[in-house]
Amino acid sequence: MRRASLILAALALLAGPVRADECPADKILTGPSERTLAGFDIRKETIPDLIARLGKPPKSKMVIDLSDFDGPGWVKHKWTRGETGIGVSGHRETIQILQVSNDHGDPGYATGRGLRLGDDRERVVDLYGTTFVEGRVTGPEIGLKTVTYCYDDGIELSVGLDDADYVTAIRVTAPPARRL
Numbered sequence: 813m814r815r816a817s818l819i820l821a822a823l824a825l826l827a828g829p830v831r832a833d834e835c836p837a838d839k840i841l842t843g844p845s846e847r848t849l850a851g852f853d854i855r856k857e858t859i860p861d862l863i864a865r866l867g868k869p870p871k872s873k874m875v876i877d878l879s880d881f882d883g884p885g886w887v888k889h890k891w892t893r894g895e896t897g898i899g900v901s902g903h904r905e906t907i908q909i910l911q912v913s914n915d916h917g918d919p920g921y922a923t924g925r926g927l928r929l930g931d932d933r934e935r936v937v938d939l940y941g942t943t944f945v946e947g948r949v950t951g952p953e954i955g956l957k958t959v960t961y962c963y964d965d966g967i968e969l970s971v972g973l974d975d976a977d978y979v980t981a982i983r984v985t986a987p988p989a990r991r992l
């Protein structure tokens with residue numbers, strides 16, 4: 813199961829900035845969004861900040877934007893810490909997607925509210941509530957089941973669950989047009 817979760821997480825990162833759907837109006841939450849994962853705030857920090865803290869990523873991919881010759885348009889980096897995969901994708905230095913994946917919990921890879929890998933679905937609901945989209949909104953599924961919390965500032969929190977309803981992946985996604 814652990815290997816399957818890591819494969820799903822890798823596929824999610826490789827899929828790129830595909831916007832599948834929009835959050836339904838009745839599923840959009842007001843109030844503070846979840847912007848923190850693994851100690852990184854996607855609104856305040858940049859991809860170079862992650863690289864400075866995590867080191868040079870062993871896996872990277874850059875997509876050249878032919879309309880902008882100043883550098884790569886879309887970058888993806890992935891690290892593995894123990895059995896936990898950490899991935900980031902974004903436009904140049906701006907983080908758009910930050911994700912962690914593994915079958916086991918590690919407090920160091922928690923959200924700002926304390927959700928971590930290995931928690932059960934009940935803890936997800938206790939922390940974030942019952943207003944969510946069953947399945948994906950932006951990007952691919954990140955587990956056998958995915959629930960997505962949509963916030964009015966465009967941030968999405970997606971939680972991948974295994975067949976026993978334990979968290980195997982957490983993804984925070986910022987809207988594509990976001991600029992620092």
